[in-house]
Amino acid sequence: MAELRLQNLGKRFGDHAAVEAVELTVADGEFLALLGPSGCGKTTLLRLIAGFEEPxxxxxxxxxREVARPGRQLPPEERRVGLVFQSYALWPHMSVAENVAYPLKVAGLPRAELVRRRDAALATTGLEGFAGRRPADLSGGQRQRVALARCLVMEPPLVLLDEPLANLDVHLRAAMQEEFAGFHDKTGATMVYITHDQAEAMALADRIAVMHQGRLQQVAAPRALYNEPATAMVAGFIGEGSLVEAELLGFEADGRAAVTLWDRRVRLRARPGQAPGPVVASLRPEQLSLTAPDGPDVLPARVRRAVYRGGRVALDLVPEAAPEASLLLLEPEATAPGPGERVGIAIGGGWVIPE
Ligand SMILES: Nc1ncnc2c1ncn2[C@@H]1O[C@H](COP(=O)(O)OP(=O)(O)O)[C@@H](O)[C@H]1O
Ligand SMILES: [Mg+2]
Structure with a gap:
């Protein structure tokens, strides 16, 4: 059973802050995805937790139990942390069964216990039929499963995975995502899963921590992250949509925020208590719909680009009141206007970014 707790965690390389002021508690048994663009500090954070870097x-x-603070480090092997990386690092001269049993052998387990745990790990990862093969005779997905089984065999209460599917093709990734979810259900281990793929994070995680330039931007369930992004970075990084400058006037009786957007009054959602004034709002494509250009409360606009997406067309719309702005709307193929056409946009919702 393992809760993971990071308090004000920081790591610098020279004058570059790779990880800064990170506060995070991952509950016992939780599946947390750590998501962020390349270079934002994900691997450094994971190496700190595993004990390969000192904060x-x-x-x-x-x-x-405190395992690290500046000047006081518990070595990696005493942290009971399982690790899975994208490079499998399997022993090429050993069979699958030998690779999986290796950590148990090093730990000096009695033979009967070793066999029991090895076979259980092979079964959990669906590798029973491959026990005698060498890594060279396996596919990429099978090798990744061996790496997972080798981690699982030690029954670690905390498992850290660093982009474990990054080297696999799209179909295999989907299948392996299910395996990771199943692995999590079966073991009940606390898992921290690093990815730069938001679809993967959404599919797997109880909560997602979004990281940017060494700092956590937001930690929330996938739906909350999409619908109520805490910062413009999160709104832009998760899902699609548009960020627009607007003016928060105040709150209406039903809790909706009254907002002025290019001289139109629209009603959006906002964090209760937010002060009136200039704000940035996130408008998701499904919150916008096309209508006749000149109705009341309608935003007249022109289609700048129309990109076919298979069944739907992504429309890049330029409001007449704001030629520098751009709104994304997805319209079914059958009703989509073409470039240059004049349309009306009805705004059915949106979220005021709290910061
Ligand atoms: N050992 C190191 N020495 C110097 N800089 C490093 C080292 N490890 C990582 N960095 C830098 O820290 C930043 C975060 O890197 P990393 O944690 O690998 O990001 P991510 O895993 O999110 O892609 C990057 O700018 C990277 O160049
Ligand atoms: Mg990395």
Missing amino acids: DAGSISIAG
Whole structure:
């Protein structure tokens, strides 16, 4: 059983802050995805948790026990953390069964216990039929499963995975995502899963932590992240849509925010208590719909680009009141206007970014 707790965690390389002021608690048994663009500090954060880097600020606790703070480090092998990376690092001269059993052998387990745990790990990862093969005779997905089984065999209460599917093709990734979800259900381990793929994070995680330039931007369930992004970075990074400058006037009796957007009054959602004034709002494509150009409360616009997406067309719309702005709307193929056409946009919702 392992809760993971990071408090004010920081790590610098020279004058570059790779991880800064990270506060995060991952509950026992939770599946947390750590999501962010390349270079934002994900791997460094994971290496800090595993014990391969020493923090220069803050602390790390696993299962209520402090394992790291500046100047005091518990070595990796004493943290009971399982690791899975994208490079499988399997022993090429050993069979699948030998690879999986290797950590148990090193730990000096009695033979009967070793066989029991090895076979259980092979079964959990669907590798029973491949026990005698060498890694060279396996597909990429099978090799990744061996790496997973080798981690699982130690029954670690905390498992860290660093982009484990990044080397696999799209179909295999979908299948392996299911395996990771199944692995999590069966073991009940606390999991921190690094990815730069938001679809993967959404499919797998209880909560997603979005990281940017070494800092956590938001930690929330996938739906909350999409519908109520805490920052413009999160709104832009998760899903599609548009960010627009607007003016928050105040809240109406039903809790909706009254907002002025290019001289039109629209009603959006906002965090209660947010002060009136200039704001940035996130408008998702499904919150916009096409209508006649000149109705009341309608935003007249022109189609700048129409990109076919298979069944639907992505429309890049330029409001007449704001030629520098751009709104994304997805319209079924049959009713989609073409480039240059004049349309009306009805705004059915949106979210005021709180910061
Ligand atoms: N050992 C190191 N020495 C110097 N800079 C490093 C080292 N490891 C990582 N960095 C830098 O820290 C930043 C975060 O890297 P990393 O944690 O690998 O990001 P991510 O995994 O999100 O792509 C990057 O700018 C990277 O160049
Ligand atoms: Mg990385």
